Amino acid sequence: MNRLVWLIALLIGAPAQAQFKLPDLNINKLIDTAKGVVKATREIDENEEIAIGSDVAARLLGAAPLMNDLRVQRYVNNVGRWLATQSERPDLPWHFGVMDAPQLNAFAVPGGTIFITRGLLEKMHSEAELAGVLSHDLKAIQKGALAHLSAGAAGAALSNVNSEARNKLVAFGTEMYSRGLDKGDEFEADRLGVVIAARGGYDTYGLPAVLQSLQGMNAKDSAVALMFKTHPAPGERLDTLAAKMQPVLDSYSSQPQLRERFAMETKAAR
């Protein structure tokens, strides 16, 4: 099922990619090659997904490094790994990182890596809110919503394109984070993310609470400009959650929020 989503994502993603020009690289030809390989095999190997994801993660870390604080990094990994255990892909090599950037954002990288920024962490009030955001991104990875980022690159790697071309495709994949994903995929990741948070035993209103905080910010504020450009408006996401998830939200809303633990463990970020 997951593989099928990948293939579809690749095919849908291709036209958008074709419009994008990089110097010294014929993207269209590489995409065609990748499509050919993927079509032929009907499957992208999980190891390949992990390898490409790791390359994309290294690029993102070139844009903003990790916060230099073991305590906060371990904490976010504990929350994230616990939630990943409740998901359909518990065996991926999950990695979570807090990037040292004041902007508010989060990035789901194929292969099981999730970054959130210090700016976003600062805006949160509880572990349940952190869990809500991480669960959204966990689902984004699982549903293959990001697959088109890596599918072209994975196909290129499979067909033995030279490493320089592969590097450029990874750079291109990283740059896709400036473009955003399909709105419907974002709404779906919100809904399914709420379920993951509920399974992990967290107060399900964590994600809505974060969305509400974001919704109160000025979209023109440079701290949220990129995130607002690449995601549906927070108010719209809240409306969609209210319309479809009220029963699940209310059934698990009395689970722990863990405000104190969050405050204690993320001190370095605020």
Added chain:
Amino acid sequence: MRLLILALLFPLLAHAEPATVIRATELKSAPATDASTVAQLAENAAVEALERQGGWTRVKAAEGEGWVKLLALRYGGPGSAKKGDTGIAQIFNVARTGSSGTQVTTGVRGLDEEKLANAQPNPAELEKLNHFAVQPAAAAGFAAKGKLSAHEVEYPK
């Protein structure tokens, strides 16, 4: 003693935000549907959001204090000045955290589109990322400490 009271009040004050109710809503005396109703809030009534508990937010309204459904609230009241930008918020951030990180002089440094477009791989940071990872057993222990218990929840149809 006074200090203690201040310390207890501070988190609430820090989180008070102007908000609006997006539909006519009952202001409840407690965070529950069957709690008594303090007042009826009209659509677009301006309130001050104080704290959250589950799906409820405690608010201060002209009619008094009480609880409304979180999903009935939107932050930033009508006509209320929203947080401006001009980089001041960022500078404030730096001053407040005391860590300049990657942003040094202006408010627009850090993780933006340009940075993403020009990013070069940073293998040293990737290695750190790998180092921070935790194993499932450790994460389960961490969850138990927080009294989090896993259970089955189906995806909505």
